[in-house]
Every structure is written in C-alpha cells, then in structure tokens.
Amino acid sequence: MRISELAAASDVPVATIKFYLRTGLLHDGRQTAPRQAEYNDGHLARLRLIRALLGAGGLSVAAAGEVLRQLDHPPESGHDLLGAAHHALDAGAQPKQEQQQTDHPRADALLEAWGWQIDPEDHNARRGLERALQGLEDGGFEPPAGFLDMYAAAMRELATREVEQVPVNPPDAMRYVVLGTVLVEPLLLALRRLAQQDASRRMFSAPGPPAPGVG
Template identity: 55%
Template sequence: MRISELSRASGVPVATIKYYLREGLLHEGQLTSATQAQYDEGHVARLRLVRALIGVGGLSVAATREVLDQLDHPADSTHDLLGAAHRSLGPAVDEDVDTSAAESLLDRLGWQVRSADRQAVRQLAAALTALEAADFPLSEDEVVSYAQAMRAIAEREVADVPLESTEAAVRYMVLGTVLVEPLLLALRRLAQVDASARRYGTR
C-alpha cells in the first residue's frame, strides 16, 4: 500500500507518518521509485503501537524509541526483559536521591530487587520524598498496604506473560506497563468515588 493508504488503514495522518519515519519510530517502506514506497500490514501494526505508546501511554518520542528498541532487540531472559522494559519508561529520577527509606521499605516487604532495578527504587524514593515535602507523609503501614495490593496485581501479570516467543513476552511487558498504568489510575479514582458515595452518601 502507498502512504496515503497506510494513513487510511492506520488512522494516522500522512504528515505524522512522515514524522515517525524521520524519527525512526517506523521502519522504511519498500522503495518503488525515488519518491514512492510501499507499506504493509507490519507498518499498520507498528503505527498503532506507536500511537498507543505516545497517546494513551503518554510517552515522549525518545521514550517510545527506547521501548520499540526493546521490542526489536529483546534481552535474553524473561526477568531481564521486564527490567529492560521498566528502564525504558519514566520518569527519570536524579541518581543522587536518598533511597534509604525506600530500601528500608523493600527490606520489610522482602522483595527481591537487584542493582539493575535501581531506577524503580529511585522512583519510589522520590515519591516518598515528595509526600514528605508536601507535609502529607504516609505511615510505613499505609505504604505497605499499597505495596501488598500492587504485589497481588503484579503476581497475576507476571504469571500471564506469554512465553511462546521473546517478542510476545516483550510486547506484553512493555504494553502491560505503559498502557495498563493509566487503567489502574482510572480504576483507583473511580473506586474512590464509589467508596466516598457509600461512606458519605450521594447527596
């Protein structure tokens, strides 16, 4: 298909497709002349993925490029795949952040976190620091209750990782991280509305 047909098939404007091609988010089509190329269903699927990552996932072009690189060049083990997927995703946190409170919490939880997963540890530390700075600290017991809820979700997600191919596993982990997090946030907010209505009434 030509680029105009690719645009219709994917729902992505031609100008945006050309931008994604320039940024390396979409692989080049098969050249048929100096100014024309043919595209296939693989391009349609990649465009839909890019739109999901940038749109629903809220990733920057640079972060999207890193995620796509993980899909195209996956790590060796399933566990390393997950770590690589997480490291491709934000937010970036200053490496000098004090992680002592986060590490204490992880020790209490007994979670197996390696040095390769330091970005997530720094993100947790930054979140705890932000709560303190806003004078809205949570007790360790409250944070543990959040962690236990997340652990139950994570156990289910990890158990569902498809193992028939590395590509399928990477796709599941990356998209599951990027696209499910907005879902979790929306469900949390709706659950708060429901809990409030049940506790305080709906006047």
C-alpha cells in the same frame, strides 16, 4: 499501500508518519520508485502501537523509541525481559543528573522491610519510590498508619498475578510486559479514582443517579 493511503487508514497525518520514519519509530516501506515507497498492514499495526505509546501511554518520543527497540530485539531471559521493559520505559523519563543518583535511603528501607528482591544495580524504580516519598513529605501529606504496607501488599499481589501470565515466547512476552506496563498503568489510575468515588458515595450515603429504567 502508498503513504497517503496509510495515513487515511491509520488516521495519522502524512507529515507525522514522515516524522516517525525519520526518527526510526516506523520502519521504512518497500521502495518502489526514487521518491515513493509501499507500506503494508505491518506498518499500520506499528502506527497504532506508536499512537498508543505516545497517547494513552504518555511516553516521550525517546522513550517510545526505546520501547520499540526492546520489542524488536527482546532478551531471552524472562527476568532480563522485565528489566529491559522497565529500562525502556525509564528512557528519557528522568533528567540525566537524576539518573546518576544512587542514594535512596527511605525507599531502600521500605523495600528491605517488605522483603522485596530488587536488583541492587537497578536504581530507576527505587529513585521513583524515593521521589514519591519526598513528594508526600514536601506536600505535608502523611499516609495513615499501615497504608504504605497496604499499598505494597496490593501491588505485590497484582504483580505476581501479572508475571504469572507472561507468555513463554520472548517476543510475545516482551510485548506483554511492555504494553502491559505502559498501557495498564493509566488504567489502574482511572480504576483507583473511580473506586474512590464509589467508596465515598457508599460511605457517606451521597445520593446517586437513578438506576436505568427508574423514574
């Protein structure tokens, strides 16, 4: 298909597709003439993936590019694969001066208390936890006693179940880990908010809408 047909099939404007080609997010089509190329279903699937990463995934172009590079060249080791996925997701997510920070005392203390086995050279996620804890303090919000431990236990259980489902084949595994991280995180947030609404309604007996077919 020509680029105009690819645009129509993907619902992505031609100008945007050309931008993705220039930045390397989308691989080139097969050259058929000096200024003309042919595209296939692989390009269509890639475009949909790019839209998911930039849209629902909320990634920057730089981070999406790193994710796609890791998907194209996955490491062999299962554990390295997870590290590569997280590295890809962290690309461009933090200012360079913050990326050099290796001091995260509160995060380290919590991780040690929980007994979590974290790579001592991997500072990205620990910086994220440190920043979140600082945000709680700056905002004057103190979680109730035991809540951080409760969150940690829930996340560890969820993560264990997720890792158990990682495919054996490296390319499939990389895709599962990366997309399962990027695209599921917004899902988790949405479910948490809906669950809070349900719990609040049940706890405080707020009147709800009538059941379907009632009235």
